[in-house]
Amino acid sequence: MPVGKVKWFEPTKGFGYITGEDRQDVFVHASVLPEGVKTLRPGTKVDYSFAEGRRGPQVLSLTILSEPAEHKSARRKPEEMVPLVEDLIKLLDASSDPLRRGRYPENGRKIAKLLRALAREFDA
Numbered sequence: 001m002p003v004g005k006v007k008w009f010e011p012t013k014g015f016g017y018i019t020g021e022d023r024q025d026v027f028v029h030a031s032v033l034p035e036g037v038k039t040l041r042p043g044t045k046v047d048y049s050f051a052e053g054r055r056g057p058q059v060l061s062l063t064i065l066s067e068p069a070e071h072k073s074a075r076r077k078p079e080e081m082v083p084l085v086e087d088l089i090k091l092l093d094a095s096s097d098p099l100r101r102g103r104y105p106e107n108g109r110k111i112a113k114l115l116r117a118l119a120r121e122f123d124a
Helices: 080-100 106-124
Strands: 004-008 016-022 023-030 045-053 056-064
Touching: 004 023, 023 045, 056 080
Parallel strands: 023 056
Antiparallel strands: 004 016, 004 045, 016 023, 045 056
């Protein structure tokens, strides 16, 4: 089975691409992820099998070999995080009104993206 790295994966859309050692991009759908895995991070090393589909090569099965290393030096300084956290708090506060009215905020995807980015900073 070939080995490759995750080029990108969008969990909300449920798909992404793996770049193999031969530099060929292969489509990967969320349905082939191992049990309990919801997303793949770029740079994750994987072992996979694929077949030629109507739109090109597509992953049939996948095994995660290793996660990309986190670089602690890339973490922002705490003082730099203060304005980001405060802006996110304001954004979340503004989103509570539509939620009380039974609707999700129009910028919900943007909020989710910002929350994931902030979580990565805290987790690094």
